[in-house]
Amino acid sequence: xxxxxxxxxxxxxxxxxxxxxxxxxxxxxxxxxxxxxxxxxxxxxxxxxxxxxxxxxxxxxxxxxxxxxxxxxxxxxxxxxxxxxxxxxxxxxxxxxxxxxxxxxxxxxxxxxxxxxxxxxxxxxxxxxxxxxxxxxxxxxxxxxxxxxxxxxxxxxxxxxxxxxxxxxxxxxxxxxxxxxxxxxxxxxxxxxxxxxxxxxxxxxxxxxxxxxxxxxxxxxxxxxxxxxxxxxxxxxxxxxxxxxxxxxxxxxxxxxxxxxxxxxxxxxxxxxxxxxxxxxxxxxxxxxxxxxxxxxxxxxxxxxxxxxxxxxxxxxxxxxxxxxxxxxxxxxxxxx
Amino acid sequence: xxxxxxxxxxxxxxxxxxxxxxxxxxxxxxxxxxxxxxxxxxxxxxxxxxxxxxxxxxxxxxxxxxxxxxxxxxxxxxxxxxxxxxxxxxxxxxxxxxxxxxxxxxxxxxxxxxxxxxxxxxxxxxxxxxxxxxxxxxxxxxxxxxxxxxxxxxxxxxxxxxxxxxxxxxxxxxxxxxxxxxxxxxxxxxxxxxxxxxxxxxxxxxxxxxxxxxxxxxxxxxxxxxxxxxxxxxxxxxxxxxxxxxxxxxxxxxxxxxxxxxxxxxxxxxxxxxxxxxxxxxxxxxxxxxxxxxxxxxxxx
Numbered sequence: 001x002x003x004x005x006x007x008x009x010x011x012x013x014x015x016x017x018x019x020x021x022x023x024x025x026x027x028x029x030x031x032x033x034x035x036x037x038x039x040x041x042x043x044x045x046x047x048x049x050x051x052x053x054x055x056x057x058x059x060x061x062x063x064x065x066x067x068x069x070x071x072x073x074x075x076x077x078x079x080x081x082x083x084x085x086x087x088x089x090x091x092x093x094x095x096x097x098x099x100x101x102x103x104x105x106x107x108x109x110x111x112x113x114x115x116x117x118x119x120x121x122x123x124x125x126x127x128x129x130x131x132x133x134x135x136x137x138x139x140x141x142x143x144x145x146x147x148x149x150x151x152x153x154x155x156x157x158x159x160x161x162x163x164x165x166x167x168x169x170x171x172x173x174x175x176x177x178x179x180x181x182x183x184x185x186x187x188x189x190x191x192x193x194x195x196x197x198x199x200x201x202x203x204x205x206x207x208x209x210x211x212x213x214x215x216x217x218x219x220x221x222x223x224x225x226x227x228x229x230x231x232x233x234x235x236x237x238x239x240x241x242x243x244x245x246x247x248x249x250x251x252x253x254x255x256x257x258x259x260x261x262x263x264x265x266x267x268x269x270x271x272x273x274x275x276x277x278x279x280x281x282x283x284x285x286x287x288x289x290x291x292x293x294x295x296x297x298x299x300x301x302x303x304x305x306x307x308x309x310x311x312x313x314x315x316x317x318x319x320x321x322x323x324x325x326x327x328x329x330x331x332x333x334x335x336x337x
Numbered sequence: 338x339x340x341x342x343x344x345x346x347x348x349x350x351x352x353x354x355x356x357x358x359x360x361x362x363x364x365x366x367x368x369x370x371x372x373x374x375x376x377x378x379x380x381x382x383x384x385x386x387x388x389x390x391x392x393x394x395x396x397x398x399x400x401x402x403x404x405x406x407x408x409x410x411x412x413x414x415x416x417x418x419x420x421x422x423x424x425x426x427x428x429x430x431x432x433x434x435x436x437x438x439x440x441x442x443x444x445x446x447x448x449x450x451x452x453x454x455x456x457x458x459x460x461x462x463x464x465x466x467x468x469x470x471x472x473x474x475x476x477x478x479x480x481x482x483x484x485x486x487x488x489x490x491x492x493x494x495x496x497x498x499x500x501x502x503x504x505x506x507x508x509x510x511x512x513x514x515x516x517x518x519x520x521x522x523x524x525x526x527x528x529x530x531x532x533x534x535x536x537x538x539x540x541x542x543x544x545x546x547x548x549x550x551x552x553x554x555x556x557x558x559x560x561x562x563x564x565x566x567x568x569x570x571x572x573x574x575x576x577x578x579x580x581x582x583x584x585x586x587x588x589x590x591x592x593x594x595x596x597x598x599x600x601x602x603x604x605x606x607x608x609x610x611x612x613x614x615x616x617x618x619x620x621x622x623x624x625x626x627x628x629x630x631x632x633x634x635x636x637x638x
Binding site for chain 1: 566
């Protein structure tokens with residue numbers, strides 16, 4: 001195939017006639033007709049095959065992506081019970097007023113925010129540092145990169161269960177280590193902040209290495225004459241990092257922030273499994289119940305799918321607001337630089 | 338759409354991660370990492386691997402030993418017994434089979450559909466291309482949790498509860514896959530080759546089969562692995578529509594272990610380990626390619 005291009009004719013405009021057609025005057029009528037038919041088929045092919053190629057994706061997307069998303073909004077205006085999901089009674093905005101009056105909704109919203117911050121900020125900062133180090137010339141660099149992807153290969157369920165044991169109050173490895181250095185044991189499950197930190201640490205553990213690789217990829221795309229001229233101007237390593245690396249990474253940082261924010265708004269499995277006995281309430285005092293968990297509790301434990309839909313749609317609107325804020329801030333930053 | 342070719346797009350050559358040796362200055366004129374760099378990396382590697390190693394240690398000990406204060410630091414003798422128990426008792430054997438089917442079918446389908454759609458977006462001109470691509474990019478940002486309730490209603494109506502297709506179908510929608518393949522094909526597939534095939538009278542379908550697929554093979558492999566990993570580890574949706582007794586995936590079965598009424602810690606750890614092992618194996622073998630794929634996708638995104 002690769003030897004072909006030197007013999008290829010100049011690009012044929014799409015929608016044009018079949019390429020390579022010889023002058024038609026010496027061809028018989030039948031051949032002409034056949035050629036015309038081929039040409040028509042050719043044109044149809046050129047015009048419609050792009051749609052054929054994208055349509056399977058879009059059909060699946062409409063059926064399992066777009067429709068459910070919109071239908072969630074519709075269902076949120078109805079009373080729907082889990083036991084009879086097809087019986088829908090119009091209730092207007094009552095599902096929304098119900099959840100806005102529920103202290104546990106606001107509790108879950110706050111927890112989602114704090115767990116989101118506790119898990120995302122250190123995670124991205126550490127990822128940036130690790131990426132910076134990985135960008136040095138290193139022996140066994142492939143080994144390090146693969147090793148820090150091991151948490152990414154570990155499922156939420158497996159990771160959460162292992163961390164539950166490590167954070168165990170009486171026999172857990174972490175409290176034992178704290179004890180060894182003279183710190184009192186911490187009740188990682190029942191105290192509010194410790195439990196949120198513990199849940200966040202599962203998220204940090206799973207995603208730091210992955211984000212480090214993303215930053216590393218972006219760092220490798222920075223042209224190094226930027227560093228050379230910075231070095232000529234007498235910038236130290238640290239100044240180079242702050243004034244060359246970080247600005248060049250801005251689009252990537254924004255990207256990881258958006259992805260992490262979306263991820264943080266969805267946290268579900270970690271808190272669900274962190275206290276298996278309490279399950280959906282997210283701890284005895286709801287101290288680490290996230291919105292995802294609250295949605296599940298309302299929909300599948302309390303069996304109010306309509307109310308759960310209202311929660312989902314509220315989360316969506318919150319994400320859009322955060323997205324807009326994100327966009328405005330990043331524009332400001334770009335304008336100021 | 339040409340505006341999407343940002344400067345970062347133009348540097349795909351850097352994916353050969355072996356630094357060119359003579360000139361010291363790769364990104365940033367940086368030199369060899371010093372001992373501190375290695376120390377930090379080694380510490381980070383230990384933190385990354387420790388929970389996994391420890392789950393194996395805990396699985397190899399009995400529950401009495403796990404309820405004592407210096408926690409065990411080395412393996413006991415019961416590892417294989419516990420793994421066997423997890424395989425049979427916790428239904429992990431069946432779960433393994435189910436998850437392999439789900440992840441395999443999803444990965445193969447997503448790769449195929451993403452490649453042809455990505456090719457159309459990258460190399461073919463058609464009305465509505467820009468708008469459609471915008472929809473694809475917009476979809477990447479919509480979290481799946483927003484769709485679970487109607488999907489659940491659909492599954493209930495179709496009577497798909499506890500059946501694998503309930504998990505497979507929603508996982509086939511991958512806007513990321515389309516985007517990923519498009520970005521790859523823009524730079525990996527020269528227009529001249531397509532033109533040449535056209536000149537030879539190849540139909541669009543033949544172009545896909547004989548030109549696009551061979552050119553896209555490396556990216557298809559990477560995307561396949563990424564989708565496989567993601568589907569294998571997917572938790573929320575399988576947890577909603579599958580139960581421990583009816584066609585669980587590995588994640589559902591492992592989570593059920595943790596939520597059981599008799600917390601057999603050592604058995605839970607064996608299950609967690611067993612559920613992770615296949616992917617760790619895949620990463621150990623194809624780690625380099627997966628790392629490359631994640632980094633490649635990142636620069637493009």
